[in-house]
Amino acid sequence: xxxxxxxxxxxxxxxxxxxxxxxxxxxxxxxxxxxxxxxxxxxxxxxxxxxxxxxxxxxxxxxxxxxxxxxxxxxxxxxxxxxxxxxxxxxxxxxxxxxxxxxxxxxxxxxxxxxxxxxxxxxxxxxxxxxxxxxxxxxxxxxxxxxxxxxxxxxxxxxxxxxxxxxxxxxxxxxxxxxxxxxxxxxxxxxxxxxxxxxxxxxxxxxxxxxxxxxxxxxxxxxxxxxxxxxxxxxxxxxxxxxxxxxxxxxxxxxxxxxxxxxxx
Numbered sequence: 222x223x224x225x226x227x228x229x230x231x232x233x234x235x236x237x238x239x240x241x242x243x244x245x246x247x248x249x250x251x252x253x254x255x256x257x258x259x260x261x262x263x264x265x266x267x268x269x270x271x272x273x274x275x276x277x278x279x280x281x282x283x284x285x286x287x288x289x290x291x292x293x294x295x296x297x298x299x300x301x302x303x304x305x306x307x308x309x310x311x312x313x314x315x316x317x318x319x320x321x322x323x324x325x326x327x328x329x330x331x332x333x334x335x336x337x338x339x340x341x342x343x344x345x346x347x348x349x350x351x352x353x354x355x356x357x358x359x360x361x362x363x364x365x366x367x368x369x370x371x372x373x374x375x376x377x378x379x380x381x382x383x384x385x386x387x388x389x390x391x392x393x394x395x396x397x398x399x400x401x402x403x404x405x406x407x408x409x410x411x412x413x414x415x416x417x418x419x420x421x422x423x424x425x426x427x428x429x430x431x432x433x434x435x436x437x438x439x440x441x442x443x444x445x446x447x448x449x450x451x452x453x454x455x456x457x458x459x460x461x462x463x464x465x466x467x468x469x470x471x472x473x474x475x476x477x478x479x480x481x482x483x484x485x486x
Contacts, residue, residue: 222303223369223395223425225463226331227254227358227474228262230366235280235327238366239265239433244280254473256328257466258286258302264373264393266324267437278437281373287394288376289314295376298392304372306398306426306446315394318372321439325428326371326395329474330360332463333421333456335414355480356463357420358473359456361427362406370396370426370436370446396446400424403451412480413458420456427454 229252236244256262262285267278286298304315335355361367376390400418414420427449428436435441457476462468 222333222397222421222423223331224258224302225466226256226369226425227329228252228256228327229254229329229471230327232263232280235263235265235366239280239325239327239368240278241265241280242277243270248280248282250282253469254329254471255332255463255466255469256285258299260285262326262393264324264326264371265368265433265437266322266373281391283373283391283393285394286392287314287318287372287374288390288392290317290374290376292376295378295390295392301394303397303423304394306370306396309372309396309446315372318374318394320442322373323436323439323445324371324373324393325433325436326369326393328367328369328425330358330367331369331425332356332358332459333424334464335420335480356459356461357414357456358459358476359417359420359424359454360474362453362455367425368428368430368433370428372396396426397423398426398446398448401448401451401454405455406452407455414456417454417456429453 232244232249250261250263261282264281264283266281267276270277285302287301288295288298301314309315309319371393373391373393378388381388400422402416402418404415417424429449436445458480459474459477461481463473
């Protein structure tokens, strides 16, 4: 899954990297080293320009936690921060956005907490699991921006008049896939995870730059959910401070020489 990530890049950098042609400086966000569900975050998408009708690539700020257009309340968004790649095309909440409202969610990387085998079984069965343990930060080996595959949706708050600034909500979700089982390029000590799958059974669907155009184009419907190549991500332990959403700063992604808590391997 993806329940927390870091997004510290400046909007000006994202505009250049993703070849964005339209963004509103009034939507500029401060660097966020601990993006949590319901936070506002950046998304790259393609939509018609309001004045010309031309489809242009845009950088937009939106709320993490997708609220379907048919939802009666935005509260459901908290439960829809992730969409599984295996079922995103058929689930009622996601199939329409998957067909026409796909986006990229830029990140420095994401956090995941080591899940022991017993906990994994409970999670896969949909049962409550024990408290999370050691957090790890997963990030591209080459230091590039991680572009997570996402979906976005519009939701109308019928309790507000049309001209109210909060009448329309724009929300998003991160698509996840099975975690990579390939060993990390650098050998890990015996007490460390040796692959992403050793940390957690799921991971965000990361899209390499050569796939960005296809993902953002509604005309493409095939081969969109292919996992990224093995070996392009690395993971290292970080301080447990990240487990508290109130903590925020670059120190959260600094590598630790050793895990802070005992892990079960």
